[in-house]
Amino acid sequence: MIRLDSLGQTFRDAISITKRFGVEFLWIDCLCIIQDSDEDWRKESLLMREVYEHSYCNIAATASSDGRGGCFRSRDARVVRPCLVNMTVGGQTQRYQLIDFPVWYQMFERSPLNARAWVLQERLLSPRVLHFGIDQIVWECNELTACERYPLGIHAPLPKIQGPRAMRRFMTTPDPESAVLENWSLLVQAYSACGITKDTDRLIALQGIVRMLQDVVRSPFSSGLWMKDIERQLSWVVLSPKLARRPSEHIAPSWSWASLVGEVKLLPAHGDLLVDEVPGEGIFKVLDIEKSPGGSLTNSFVSHAQLLVRCFLVPMDLALYDWEDVSDDPVEAIPDDPVESLAESPDNQMSAPRAPALVSVNRPVRALTRN
Template sequence: MLTEVLLDTDILYPQLVSNHAEECLPFSTGSTDALKPAKVWLQDCLQYHQDCHPDDFSPGSERLPTRLVDIGDVQGHITPRLVITPNSATLANTPYLTLSHSWAITAVHNIKLSVSNLTTLQEVIPWDGLSQTFKDALKIAQSLGYRYIWIDSLCIIQDSREDWEREALTMSTVYGHSICNLAALDIDGVDQCFAERNPLEFVPCRISKPNAQSTIYAATRDKGLRRFPEPGRIPLLDRGWVFQERMLPPRLLHFGGEQVYWECRHHAISEAHPIKKNFDEYLWTFGPFTPRGKLRALCDTTTEPKARNDLDFTPTSGQVTTMDPTLLKLLQHWQEILTNYTITSLTCSSDRLIALAGVVQTIKFQTGLTYLPISGTWKEFWPLDLLWNFRQVLALRFPSDTGAPSWSWAATEGAKEF
């Protein structure tokens, strides 16, 4: 006698049907019930995932960004204010979150840190002056039990070029040392992290009869097969600055228009697909063939077969064809990172190199390679680092403000292959 009847839609989760929660998903991704699994995912990762430890990936001895937003009480009323971390001895090694968001959306109704309000924002950040995305992010931080969060427009002085350039070079540490990065996935261009949804579109509906010996689960096929958030489908993930914001943190929570998604160095899961092992072939994650995986593979390459400090980065006899195999593997990982990065877009084309500075800093720290900041290349990879071509020549733009030489991949905007 059958105890379950699986529809063809259930090939997506053959074991989940008998294990998923009986109740449906909440109608809002911002509800208390929706945020509960996010907290469980985070705690589980912190406790059991050794490969998700932030110290594995980030350089520098300073554990905190220059500034953080303090939400006040993690259990009561949120009263945000700006804190200057070097001025506070009590903040040493304090855990904090970070936020990825669309400036085009949040900038419309949002206060920004400036030279003139630097002092006043340390007393209080007006709640009414925050965009809904930022308000939601503070609520998420409170729900997860964290008092501090780093938000770029509130923690970098926006009208100070000196402060901006200094802070832009610390992104490897800012994101690499964060507990988790929150991503507001640009839900239909609306200023918010949370979304309303029909739960039955994502979780199978259990259909049963009184005294029946079998159970039927009905699911919507197109919704069930929706993939994990990826560039090309989510506008936020197509942004140049967000590229490294997804690569550097040890953990990420994506708040999309349909679900809340979890991503760490160990696995990727979502509300409707909480059992990661059943969905590897369906979910797009930063695995071995994706940018996040390539960064980790690049940094891990130096641990075998030689120790990092013992690597010889000089091609034998000056011949490129005899380049050290370990170095060649590093080059391949770097080129795949660039292939994905050049697809992204930037409001200011002059940011093309600095928007990748966090990734560069991480690679330098882990490998000891010599970076050439003017061209965006590595000394040890020459001349192979110069071998690239345009994917679509007619779609290229040739900005004049990058400062990169004409032979550099960074001199032009547009998708490239290496």
Template sequence: MTIPGCGCGCGIEDTSICIPYEANYRSKILWDSLSNTYQEGIVVTRKLGIPYIRIDSLCIIRGDPDEWQRESSRMASVFSGAVLTLAATDAEDGNAGLFLTSLEPPIETTYDEDGAPTLLQSPAADKLLIHVSFLNSRAWSLQELVLSRRTVHFTTNQLYWQCKELFLSEDGLIQNDTFASSQQDFMHQPLDFSKTEVALEYWWMWVKDYSTRKISVGKDWVPAFAGVTEYFSRETGLTSIYGM
């Protein structure tokens, strides 16, 4: 299980400077020292019966450039190998937590002339809200969501399930959506890497999306995209040349 992004409450992405490293973290981490997002992520992980959760800002030792270099280069395997990624999609920092609000029950009313009941749900599910969310404005989150096999999005009004096969909303208004309708759908869908021209089309869409995102530490522009680059090179056999 993984949680993308910072989440410590400081609102920045350079986890090497936002989490004070304590020597006793190797033996224990006090529950009260964790942000709401991390606490709720651990609870969800336990409820699902998954024994481990990876939280980058607790796994990477602060102030150790060698460890940062080593761990940041492993992001492709970390997220592609995780059973599930928990995304605090609408949380602006780690204090917000995963469960921002609960889904309000629908209202039953009579709308049709034949008197058949109609259920009204507001706000209705909309996968576009995922793409314009706070999480998806951050540079690091692109590779985390592209590489993850399964992602649960925790938003301000409901949960969304996203994987490479379909997209589902908690209210049931979006069911078995296979991402066939818009350019934003490229993030999670089966890709046919056997055709170079098709693969390159997705590559340029990833690059275009990434170039619009925000990053807190300028030197992280390459590492934050390295997982996508590694994934693309592995699947296509093409070699990337940075800076060109």
């Protein structure tokens, strides 16, 4: 028996909200999972998809930084009233509603709760999310994102990776697999920007989302990358190198974005240069992943592994620069041999560059050297 007065304010508020919904059961991770039990944690962490996907509603104390902050706050009710003005345009007077476009980011995307990695999974998997913000309540579901100020729907442009609607949009498109692979970079960037208490949970906190997406993506998943698109997903960059760090424990191979703690961006694809359309003619192809003994965290998350690849090799000298000194390309490569021209394909040569040529490794090109 857990005494109500022994719980933090957020948990007490969640119990009150659950009762008002008429719902009998409430899941609270730190109460439903045996603390300091690795065995129970491993078992329950694999079930997060089922917990949130089949829930009635996810209660989010979005403005609270911990379990003591609670869901409810004193507020000025006038703040959430819509601002309506009459304007005359072309001789016709109409009533307009003024919309604060940054409101969503200020209240929610930058809130203490949504800065946590585990919460992104909860938002994406839950069919409904009820946010208790700093001055109003916000509702997210598969059909609508609304708040007290905009009860008919928030008109501001919302993040593409946001709430239950994001998952439904990916899963219900005519080609859901392509939709997932095309938007995986957005999810990685949003997720990697979040903080997490234990570095070893960095990939585990993503597992529920991965399991759901595997319903439509016909591809193995390893260490944060989809094998079907691994050639493209190996191209990533840390957005704030000075803030990034290696995790306290080795949790992913160095070729995975998860091997670093910090916000990461997967770079956009450049045409079909990495696609092996003609057998043996691809510029870069991953043939296999060789897992090291004892290097597996789960079936999907491998901590130690080597890539077996087939690619063209060009001798290069890497020149590293401070992030502030470059705009898009933090690493450039200088070929040892003089370069005659650069081309995306032998039939599409560009003008000859000045020597020595600088070839950005972020943009895959083929260097045609003099014989």
